[in-house]
Structure formats: C-alpha cells, structure tokens
Amino acid sequence: MGRVIAKLISMFILIVAVTPTAALPNNGGSITADAIMRWMTNYRVKPDPARMALAARALAQMGAFKDTENSGVYVGFIAGVIGANPARADDLVGKLLTMPVADQWVIVRAIAYSGLPDWKGLLRKSAERMPTRKVMIEKYLSGELPTLDEMPLEKRDPTLWDKVRDHFTGKAPNPHLMTFDQSPEMLDTLWGIYFATGNERAISWMFPLLPWSKERDSVDKLTVGSMAKYTLVSNAVRDPELLAMLNRARAEQPKEVAAVLKEVIEAAETMETTRVRKEALGAIEDLKRKGPQSKRDFTTWGQVGQGALALGCIAAAATGQVQFGLPCVLGGAASTAALNYWNGQP
Numbered sequence: 103m104g105r106v107i108a109k110l111i112s113m114f115i116l117i118v119a120v121t122p123t124a125a126l127p128n129n130g131g132s133i134t135a136d137a138i139m140r141w142m143t144n145y146r147v148k149p150d151p152a153r154m155a156l157a158a159r160a161l162a163q164m165g166a167f168k169d170t171e172n173s174g175v176y177v178g179f180i181a182g183v184i185g186a187n188p189a190r191a192d193d194l195v196g197k198l199l200t201m202p203v204a205d206q207w208v209i210v211r212a213i214a215y216s217g218l219p220d221w222k223g224l225l226r227k228s229a230e231r232m233p234t235r236k237v238m239i240e241k242y243l244s245g246e247l248p249t250l251d252e253m254p255l256e257k258r259d260p261t262l263w264d265k266v267r268d269h270f271t272g273k274a275p276n277p278h279l280m281t282f283d284q285s286p287e288m289l290d291t292l293w294g295i296y297f298a299t300g301n302e303r304a305i306s307w308m309f310p311l312l313p314w315s316k317e318r319d320s321v322d323k324l325t326v327g328s329m330a331k332y333t334l335v336s337n338a339v340r341d342p343e344l345l346a347m348l349n350r351a352r353a354e355q356p357k358e359v360a361a362v363l364k365e366v367i368e369a370a371e372t373m374e375t376t377r378v379r380k381e382a383l384g385a386i387e388d389l390k391r392k393g394p395q396s397k398r399d400f401t402t403w404g405q406v407g408q409g410a411l412a413l414g415c416i417a418a419a420a421t422g423q424v425q426f427g428l429p430c431v432l433g434g435a436a437s438t439a440a441l442n443y444w445n446g447q448p
Contacts, residue, residue, distance in 0.1 A: 133160040146300035155197035167205040174287035178294020185216035312362035328382035338370035
C-alpha cells in the first residue's frame with residue numbers, strides 16, 4: 103500500500119506543468135481557482151492589495167474555506183497582505199467583511215496572524231460586524247488561541263511547576279491548544295504569508311520544523327518536518343531570492359537546523375526535488391512498517407496514508423503546482439478518495 107501512495111503522488115506530480123503568471127480578472131465570477139493560486143504565488147513580485155478581497159470572495163464561492171485544515175495557504179496570504187499594509191488594514195478588512203458569514207472565521211484568523219502591532223485593536227473594531235464569530239474573537243483577544251508568535255512547536259507534558267502554577271492561578275491547561283506538530287496546515291499558512299510579502303520571517307518560522315524530517319517516533323512530526331524540507335527545496339529551485347535567503351540564514355541556525363538546511367540548499371542547487379520527495383515518503387513508510395523506535399504505539403494505517411498524501415498535496419499547493427494541489431486544498435476530496443481506497447485493501 104505504501105507503493106500505492108508513492109506511485110499516485112508521483113503520477114500527479116509528473117503531469118503537473120507550472121503555468122505562466124496570470125493577472126487576476128476584473129470580473130469575480132470568471133476567476134478560476136488555479137488563476138487565483140498563480141496570482142498568489144507571484145503576488146510579491148507585483149503587490150496589488152486592492153484585489154485581495156476579490157480573490158477571497160471568489161474562493162468563498164468555490165467553497166475553499168469550508169475546511170480549516172485545507173485553507174491554510176489562503177489564510178496566510180490574507181494575513182500577509184493585511185500585515186504588509188498597516189495604513190490600509192481597516193479598508194482591506196472592511197472589504198473582506200462582505201464574505202459569507204460562514205467564512206468570516208478566515209478574517210478573524212488572518213487579523214490575528216497578520217503581525218500588526220495593533221492587531222487586537224483591528225479585531226475589536228471589526229468584531230461587531232462579525233457577531234457569529236464572537237467566541238473565536240474573544241479567544242484570540244484573551245490569548246486562549248495563539249498567534250503565530252505564540253504558537254508552540256509541539257504539545258508537551260506539564261512540569262511540576264506548571265501544575266503548581268495552574269493550581270494556584272485556577273488556570274486549566276488548554277487540551278486543544280494549536281501546535282505546529284498537530285496542525286500541518288500551519289506550514290501552508292507560512293507559505294501564504296511568504297507569497298504575500300516575500301518576508302524572510304515567514305521562512306524562518308519553518309526552520310525549527312526541519313529537524314523533524316529526521317524524526318522516528320512521531321508520524322505527525324515526521325510528516326510536518328518532511329513537508330517543510332520538501333517545500334523549501336521545491337520553491338528554492340525556482341526562487342533565487344529564497345535560495346539566497348536560505349544560504350544567509352544557515353550560519354545563524356542551531357546545529358541540528360543548519361544540518362538539514364544544508365541538505366535543503368544542496369538539493370535546490372542540484373535540482374534534486376524528486377530525491378527529497380522520495381526520501382520523505384520512504385521515511386514515512388518505514389515508520390509505518392516498523393513503528394516508533396521508542397513508544398511502539400503507532401496508531402492507524404489510515405493516518406500514515408493521510409500523512410503521506412498530505413506531503414504531496416501541501417507541497418504541490420505551496421509551490422504553485424495548482425492542478426495537483428488545489429483538489430487537495432479545496433475540500434480534501436483527493437485525500438478522502440485515496441484513504442477509502444487504501445483502507446479497503448487487504
């Protein structure tokens with residue numbers, strides 16, 4: 103079954119051709135999903151913040167925001183555009199508020215992820231026009247939901263000091279706290295911010311994830327780390343500025359990060375994206391077959407298949423390979439169909 107995963111992903115990626123840059127049409131009704139993705143991936147070359155709301159409304163009509171796990175790249179892009187235009191933030195958010203009520207969670211999260219110094223003020227100002235998102239807004243304002251700066255890499259067991267502090271403060275730990283290892287869509291979000299801004303900070307957030315590409319105990323970490331490594335290679339192959347950014351950053355990283363970053367740079371310089379992808383899928387299959395080295399408590403085969411497929415889906419979407427990526431991004435249909443097939447095999 104692992105060969106099925108690799109074969110399907112290889113077939114999808116082989117038939118993808120990166121299409122040339124296209125401007126976003128004026129008529130929102132004629133905008134296609136792949137046109138939006140091409141516009142987004144090239145946006146930082148010629149920023150056009152006034153068109154963001156048009157793209158967001160078109161995506162809403164396509165159902166792109168129905169699933170939070172598959173909307174990361176769009177949320178990140180909107181957050182990046184808002185954050186890069188602080189003087190126009192009120193106006194940009196105001197135009198987004200014409201989106202359907204069910205999709206307004208995107209606006210809330212994008213404001214929280216925008217990095218604006220007064221993002222809380224902007225969120226409070228917009229709150230009365232999003233009454234159905236009152237709970238979500240309050241959780242961001244109170245800190246119960248983290249911004250990108252506050253989001254932990256992974257869940258950790260509470261220390262004795264944590265337990266004592268929580269006892270005396272009456273503050274219970276949040277079992278649903280978002281973390282990078284449990285929320286692979288956050289990698290998409292970071293790419294969305296980069297597409298919108300070309301900001302080095304969005305890329306630097308990925309660096310701590312790279313050592314997870316060597317993980318042998320957690321399929322969650324292995325998948326996210328492998329996706330981070332592969333998407334960096336795939337984008338750096340076509341983006342000289344990104345490759346130069348990675349070279350500059352390498353010397354400043356901790357040893358374990360710098361080692362993987364060196365592999366990323368060398369793979370990009372030698373055009374070895376295929377090798378990186380195969381190694382990632384092989385590591386996931388190996389972990390599925392042998393189980394975690396320490397805990398031996400690996401869960402279900404379906405999760406392994408989903409993780410491996412996510413590696414292909416998210417990488418393709420993030421690198422602008424829209425014909426392959428968007429079916430995964432828009433509703434997860436490809437993931438569901440593949441899992442149903444694989445789980446039905448003997």
